[in-house]
Structures are given as C-alpha cells and as structure tokens.
Amino acid sequence: MRPIHPKTKTDILEKAIPLFARAGFSGVTMRQIATAIGMNAASLYHHFPDKQTLYVAAVQQAFSNREFVLSEILSMQLPVEEKLHRFVKRICDFIEEEPDFSMLIHREILDGDGDETRLRLIADHVFKNFFAAVITMAKELSPEKDSHLLAFSIFGLIVYHYQTAPVRQFFPGAKPEHNDSQVVADHITDLLLAGLKS
Amino acid sequence: MRPIHPKTKTDILEKAIPLFARAGFSGVTMRQIATAIGMNAASLYHHFPDKQTLYVAAVQQAFSNREFVLSEILSMQLPVEEKLHRFVKRICDFIEEEPDFSMLIHREILDGDGDETRLRLIADHVFKNFFAAVITMAKELSPEKDSHLLAFSIFGLIVYHYQTAPVRQFFPGAKPEHNDSQVVADHITDLLLAGLKS
C-alpha cells in the first residue's frame, strides 16, 4: 500500500517542463500536456486545481535539484586561470545538457517582468548558488572590481552565446565548432583573463 | 483624395508591437490589440487577413528603420579605447531607449527556435549592421581573435545585463547605478579592454 501519487505528479511536471519551456504558459494547452503524458486532460485536474498551479509547480520542479557543483571547483588547489576555465566549462556543459532548463529561465525572466514572486523564485532557487560561486571566483581574480556587475558579465558571456545559438548560424564567420563547449569555454576564459588586447 | 490607409495600418502595428513584446504571440488577443488602438476587433481584419500576418508585420515594423549609427563612431579619429567605449555606450543607450524592441528580439529568438524564416528576419534586418560594426571594432582591437565569437561576446555582455535587469535587483550587491548606462558601459569597456586581471 505504498503511495504512488508522488511519482505520477512528478511525471506530469517532467513532461510539462519542456512544453512550457518551448512555448510559454499561454502557448501550451492542458490538452497538449495531457497528450504528452498519455492521459486525458480532465485527469490533470485531479493532481492540480488549475493550469496556473500546474505551471508554477513545473517551474519549481525544473528549478529544484539543480544545485550543481561549482563550489567543488573553487576549493581545488589550482592556478586561478585554470580554475576559471574549469568553472566556465562546467557552466557551458550544464547549459548544453539542460536546454529546457535554460529556456525556462530565459522565458521566466521575460514573462515574469514585474512579477516579483516569479523573479524571486529564480533568484533564490536557481541563481543563488551560481551567483555566490561566481562572486567568489571573481573576487579571487579581480577583488577591486564591482562583483555584482562582474558576476552578471561572466554569466552573460556564457548564457548569451547559447541563447543566440539558433540565430548565430546565419551570421558571417559561423562555424560548427562555435557550438562546442570546449571552444566556447576557451574563448570566454581567454577574453575574461586578458581582455581584447591579448 | 490622399490615401490615409498607410498611416492607419502603421498605427495598428505600432500599438501592437509593445503588446507582442511583453506577452508574446499567444499572450495577446485581437481584442486587446483593437482596444489599444481604440477600434473594434473585426476592423483589424480589414487591414490584415489573420493574426499571424499582423504579428509578422508588427515584428518587421519593429525591426525596420532601426539602423542606428554605429558606423559613425567607427570612422572617428579617436584612440580605440575611446571608440570602444562610445560604441558600447551607444548600444546601452539604444537598449534603454527601446525596451520593446529589445524584448521582441529576445522573444523572437526564443519562440523562433527552429523556424528558419523568423530567425533569418532577425539576422538580416536587425543584427546585420550591428554585427558588421562590431566585427570592424573587434578587429581593430584584437585582429587575431575569432571575430564571430568575439562579436557575440560583446553583444552578450551588454544585452544580458539589460535582459536580467528585472531579476538582478534580488541579488547581493545590486545598486541603483547598475542600471545607469554610463556605469554599465564603463564596466563593460574596462572588462573588454583589460580583462579580469586589471
């Protein structure tokens, strides 16, 4: 007589996450979610009172258990240059492995503009650990700079590259290897360490 | 007996742009657009055959006549450091002045993933001139680097900062002046020129 409810509920959310990530709240219907799971739309209402609640639960589900290990890299006994490189590479790999997660954050920042609750969810659940790690990393490299601006600059360099990946292919100089995390991480690390004048 | 049609059609698009920018295609109804203009929803169908056509026209309208002058800065007789700074500042100011435009690009890259036509529209109409200017700038500063990666890195540094503005306030170290284009441009220029080790 074990409860099997938790699994079912989580199954729904896991199937809903990629749908919401790709089309947004108003771009996905309850019928589409139900079809993706292989159940009837009415059955969703047994697990969630309404679409909004299901959506918020899906976002929270997507944002939980993603506290991946940047701190591990920070505590390594390595030159800071090597640390930074591993650090950037780790974030690149994560974004490549979890495209739905990245798209959902991207979309939440866009759609949640003005909704403090939604934005705080991202800030607290998603970025908090990332951010703390980047701050630590940045201070080790450049203690006198504004760490807030610097942390978002480092994130931006990485994230924007993947955000624009679908459209980058149409620009001059685009190469297949520009989507290789090793190449991207090398480029970003080099730029961060030495700047344009290197 | 002058034709007043063009004006009316453009008026509709100009009112629709901010709505689509903030809520996306499926987040905006024909009634909302009509209300924003002060006309009946049915009347919209006199100007556009359907919602999809109106949307595409709105995006094209938003993306046209935005060829702002970066080339002017490039041709100035100034030290490259000063050029870069003006260049970055110019882009920051533009994003601040045209938040709808920036949000619409942001949203189109997200939603248009996989749709080659929509992505090409962005590539050709919006970024083409930006991109060419950044390439020129980057090559002047750092001819041996990969100019494609570099151009997107420079864009990314600037754009990501504004993208995350609504959520940045919830992070440690956030200050009001982080939303001042002068402060942002100074930070980014410094980082690009000298890197973290400065």
Place this chain on the structure above:
DNA sequence: GTCTATAAAGGGATAGAC
C-alpha cells in the same frame, strides 16, 4: 473603413461513471 452580430473552433474547467 468601421461597426454589430454571429459563426466556428479552441481551451479551461467540472460532473459523474467506472
């Protein structure tokens, strides 16, 4: 060129059988 009225379809949500 804009309106009212309305058709036709879609989508959120509920009732109740199993």
Place this chain on the structure above:
DNA sequence: GTCTATCCCTTTATAGAC
C-alpha cells in the same frame, strides 16, 4: 486515478449593414 461527456467562456474569423 482516469475516463467520457459536457459546460461555458474566450478567441479567431466572417457576414453584412452603414
């Protein structure tokens, strides 16, 4: 816990008067 059936409202889109 899932299904069928259905309600009801919204939305896209059309028809036709003015």
